[in-house]
Amino acid sequence: QAQRFYVERLGFDVIHSAPQATFMSLAGYHHHVAVNNWHRKRHPAAPEAGGIGLLWYEIRLPDSVDPSILASALPEAQSTNGALTAPDPSGIPIRFVAARAPSASVYGCSGKPDRM
Numbered sequence: 001q002a003q004r005f006y007v008e009r010l011g012f013d014v015i016h017s018a019p020q021a022t023f024m025s026l027a028g029y030h031h032h033v034a035v036n037n038w039h040r041k042r043h044p045a046a047p048e049a050g051g052i053g054l055l056w057y058e059i060r061l062p063d064s065v066d067p068s069i070l071a072s073a074l075p076e077a078q079s080t081n082g083a084l085t086a087p088d089p090s091g092i093p094i095r096f097v098a099a100r101a102p103s104a105s106v107y108g109c110s111g112k113p114d115r116m
Contacts, residue, residue: 002090003035005088012024012025012026012033013028015028016031020037021035021036022034022035055092055093056093057093060098060099061099063098067084071084074086077096
């Protein structure tokens with residue numbers, strides 16, 4: 001389900017797939033997103049219950065990405081403060097924002113960038 005979301009709806013390419021994990025990227029990078037089924041197969045961490053896990057993440061879009069095309073691929077997305085926010089298949093919010101630099105970055109809730 002997660003692989004189908006990133007590949008079919010967002011246009012990522014599968015870089016490597018193993019029985020319990022899939023690594024995906026854009027433009028041949030080693031990976032921008034990885035999904036696994038090691039733990040919590042059905043229930044992501046619940047922040048209100050003090051769970052540990054990824055609460056949200058941000059993808060900075062390169063200038064070559066038309067936000068209106070992204071919005072049409074994600075009809076459930078909401079536009080707020082210049083960002084498009086949609087849940088991934090596990091219910092974790094992804095925040096898509098325009099990049100301010102020539103290349104894009106992926107930011108997790110820690111705020112530390114991983115270059116795209």
